[in-house]
Amino acid sequence: MRKWLWFVLLFSSVLHAAPYNRNQARPVNQVVFGQLETVRYITQQQVVNSEHNGWQTLLGAVVGGLIGNQFGGGHGREVATTVGALAGAGVAYQNQPIGQSIRQYKLVELLIKTEEGKLVDVIQDIDPNMLFQSGDNVRILYFDDGVRVDRTYP
Incomplete structure (x- = not known):
């Protein structure tokens, strides 16, 4: 039950939060380190009526x-x-045709086992410069308006 609460909270913050720019300094509330258990690339489509x-x-x-x-x-x-x-x-x-377009979100779902042994599930947009694989060491960055996961480097 608790995992689903995290899932819903994090998923809603991804869709409504401002885009994350990796080249922009932002205050971070908390950093948690862990290792990726599973990685799942997903696509979500939304039909937009004009x-x-x-x-x-x-x-x-x-x-x-x-x-x-x-x-x-x-x-x-x-x-x-x-x-x-x-x-x-x-x-x-x-008689006007109602135009429809499809907005497609490319997302990645990351299941992370933190150093404290907790499981955290994060869904975020895909950054082509930051692709994940199971076993990667990562850090979870907690901001005022959401969460972001990055790989850590030795």
Whole structure:
């Protein structure tokens, strides 16, 4: 149960935390050393829906208003223009394709046995310059806004 709590807390901090720049100095609250028990590279996909584009709706309103303006006379022409603009905007809005894109997160899950014998599970984004293997000696860096794991060098 405790492991899952760590998992949820760390996973949510990875997705919402600001990107970690290894070339930027940051205050570290705690450093814990350990060895990697398991390494698992994972991919998470998120479907992102784009919002309707207002230009198509505006164009539909203009075209509908121009068509409606061709009918009636006097006050009836104003009503036909208004109804045509509303109908054109509604049709254009309903017929717009909703764009979708897929945002892909490449993550690595690290199960670490600390020097004190505790198991810590961390999920973080993949850094191509810092690839992990089972048995690597690592350090867990605890920041105010999350956790990061780096390899230690002899």
